[in-house]
Amino acid sequence: MVILKKIxxxxxxxxxxxKQGLTVGLVPTMGYLHEGHQSLIKKSVEQNxxxxxxxxxxxxxxxxxxxxxxxxxDLEADAKLCESTGADIIxxxxxxxxxxxxxxxxxxxxxxxxxxxxxxxxxxxKGVCTxxxxxxxxxxxxxxxxxxxxxxxxxxxxxxxxxxNFDIEIVGCPIIREADGLAKSSRNIYLTPEERKxxxxxxxxxxxxxxxxxxGERDAAKIxxxxxxxxxxxxxxxxxxxxxxxxxxxxxIEKAEGHVLCAMAVKFGKARLIDNFIAEL
Amino acid sequence: MVILKKIxxxxxxxxxxxKQGLTVGLVPTMGYLHEGHQSLIKKSVEQNxxxxxxxxxxxxxxxxxxxxxxxxxDLEADAKLCESTGADIIxxxxxxxxxxxxxxxxxxxxxxxxxxxxxxxxxxxKGVCTxxxxxxxxxxxxxxxxxxxxxxxxxxxxxxxxxxNFDIEIVGCPIIREADGLAKSSRNIYLTPEERKxxxxxxxxxxxxxxxxxxGERDAAKIxxxxxxxxxxxxxxxxxxxxxxxxxxxxxIEKAEGHVLCAMAVKFGKARLIDNFIAEL
Numbered sequence: 001m002v003i004l005k006k007i008x009x010x011x012x013x014x015x016x017x018x019k020q021g022l023t024v025g026l027v028p029t030m031g032y033l034h035e036g037h038q039s040l041i042k043k044s045v046e047q048n049x050x051x052x053x054x055x056x057x058x059x060x061x062x063x064x065x066x067x068x069x070x071x072x073x074d075l076e077a078d079a080k081l082c083e084s085t086g087a088d089i090i091x092x093x094x095x096x097x098x099x100x101x102x103x104x105x106x107x108x109x110x111x112x113x114x115x116x117x118x119x120x121x122x123x124x125x126k127g128v129c130t131x132x133x134x135x136x137x138x139x140x141x142x143x144x145x146x147x148x149x150x151x152x153x154x155x156x157x158x159x160x161x162x163x164x165n166f167d168i169e170i171v172g173c174p175i176i177r178e179a180d181g182l183a184k185s186s187r188n189i190y191l192t193p194e195e196r197k198x199x200x201x202x203x204x205x206x207x208x209x210x211x212x213x214x215x216g217e218r219d220a221a222k223i224x225x226x227x228x229x230x231x232x233x234x235x236x237x238x239x240x241x242x243x244x245x246x247x248x249x250x251x252x253i254e255k256a257e258g259h260v261l262c263a264m265a266v267k268f269g270k271a272r273l274i275d276n277f278i279a280e281l
Numbered sequence: 282m283v284i285l286k287k288i289x290x291x292x293x294x295x296x297x298x299x300k301q302g303l304t305v306g307l308v309p310t311m312g313y314l315h316e317g318h319q320s321l322i323k324k325s326v327e328q329n330x331x332x333x334x335x336x337x338x339x340x341x342x343x344x345x346x347x348x349x350x351x352x353x354x355d356l357e358a359d360a361k362l363c364e365s366t367g368a369d370i371i372x373x374x375x376x377x378x379x380x381x382x383x384x385x386x387x388x389x390x391x392x393x394x395x396x397x398x399x400x401x402x403x404x405x406x407k408g409v410c411t412x413x414x415x416x417x418x419x420x421x422x423x424x425x426x427x428x429x430x431x432x433x434x435x436x437x438x439x440x441x442x443x444x445x446n447f448d449i450e451i452v453g454c455p456i457i458r459e460a461d462g463l464a465k466s467s468r469n470i471y472l473t474p475e476e477r478k479x480x481x482x483x484x485x486x487x488x489x490x491x492x493x494x495x496x497g498e499r500d501a502a503k504i505x506x507x508x509x510x511x512x513x514x515x516x517x518x519x520x521x522x523x524x525x526x527x528x529x530x531x532x533x534i535e536k537a538e539g540h541v542l543c544a545m546a547v548k549f550g551k552a553r554l555i556d557n558f559i560a561e562l
Contacts, residue, residue, distance in 0.1 A: 007446060011448065100443075100444075102440075102529070102530070103444050104390045104391045104392040104393060104440060104444060105388065105389075105390050105410070105440060105441045105444035105445050106388070106389055106390070106391070107386065107387070107388050107445070108386075108387055108389060109385045109386050109387070110385045110387070111385040112385060129386070130445075133445055134444075134445055134446045137445055137446040137447050137448060138446045140448070159383075159385060159386060160386045162381075163381075163384050163385065163386035163415075164386050164388070164411075164414055164415055164418055165288060165415045165418040165419045166418050167292065167418065167421070248383070249383070
């Protein structure tokens with residue numbers, strides 16, 4: 001495995017592979033990799049001849065008061081995890097390599113970002129779409145892997161690929177959880193021991209919502225209401241949102257039917273954590 | 282030569298060519314092809330093993346009061362011109378093929394579109410960038426050809442390719458003119474015989490600006506002022522703008538130096554015509 005810093009180096013290697021008829025998978029990440037990312041890399045290694053993992057804390061997807069500076073980084077540990085999981089390249093560019101002087105072009109979307117996380121993070125998905133579009137053009141993968149934990153991001157990337165005709169298969173992978181249910185996240189490191197314990201309420205709320213649906217409940221307000229009640233009972237939790245939307249349009253729904261996403265963002269001290277479940281009803 | 286209406290058909294053919302190691306050129310057009318387009322197709326046929334000409338009147342680059350409906354179309358004549366010039370595919374999709382239900386993704390730019398034509402056509406370049414990005418992803422050409430007549434468009438596409446890392450060489454081609462100097466344009470068909478005669482003032486203004494620079498004049502206001510005076514003397518001409526800007530940033534300049542674009546848009550009756558010259562000083 002090699003760590004490459006330059007766009008041209010990645011391009012040259014991928015072109016070499018393509019000449020040999022090899023398929024390429026891309027796993028875009030911001031690094032500080034955990035078992036969630038690892039499951040994406042594993043899947044890519046299974047499905048493709050070669051796998052590129054990008055490790056890039058993308059400045060343009062962070063708002064002015066967000067955690068760009070403090071976002072955790074550990075390239076050495078990331079490299080070990082990638083190598084042991086079978087990745088072939090880590091692409092780890094400097095911000096200047098991705099956003100040269102005079103950079104002015106963006107990929108953006110009307111509609112899907114104006115919901116859930118997009119409401120409190122107004123420039124976030126514009127930054128995500130732009131960097132992912134760039135990575136697609138640099139790596140030209142056959143397949144790209146995204147976690148279902150960032151469900152709105154997954155929906156947005158799928159829409160972008162369809163709308164802009166990227167010839168890439170998007171593979172969504174399930175949420176990976178700690179033993180007690182907390183979804184794995186690089187941001188879990190922000191949690192104090194007390195907050196860490198309290199944060200399990202998120203996965204409990206997910207379980208509650210899933211159980212209500214399994215029991216036949218279809219009233220979105222009722223399901224979301226019960227989930228909010230459960231989370232609010234935890235004194236360290238501050239709800240940003242809990243919502244039920246259509247997974248393809250991100251529009252709120254009154255009745256749980258079709259391609260349903262039930263998603264939440266909740267703050268515990270410095271950490272803003274997200275969790276969700278998807279249902280096909 | 283074949284006319285293809287479906288994205289998947291174009292993709293399949295291009296993949297076949299790429300497997301054989303052939304290079305592909307793309308000439309994006311809105312059809313009603315004239316010798317200007319033909320010069321782009323010729324260049325592509327010279328430089329590539331295969332050439333795709335897209336003929337698509339792109340609805341999202343027209344404003345609500347612009348000429349989308351009346352824009353001239355003649356696929357039969359276009360096909361003849363493409364075939365005789367050596368093109369291999371005309372890609373002629375229906376609008377629904379390019380913009381399916383739920384389409385919400387756009388490529389846009391801060392900076393470069395906020396000048397010249399972008400000021401009176403506020404959504405124009407967003408539509409251009411988006412459709413060109415889509416065509417790039419559908420055709421995946423090695424090279425793409427754009428006329429220098431649409432100089433701001435050429436600068437914007439070059440910037441987009443750089444910023445978003447499209448692995449495509451952009452080839453700019455010189456303006457092709459009628460015998461009396463009028464730049465070839467599909468929109469010249471809107472001109473009445475009187476307006477057609479009057480419109481020659483555009484190329485005369487271009488010549489005047491070029492001559493002043495050749496004589497050592499570098500004061501942008503003075504050059505533009507003389508050009509405006511010449512155009513204003515023509516009663517059928519209504520100036521939209523005459524401006525001198527830096528070609529790479531589209532910022533106004535006071536002194537003609539560096540990569541200079543001197544561009545104009547002038548109305549003659551229903552027709553809004555553009556012309557320009559570029560200088561490296």
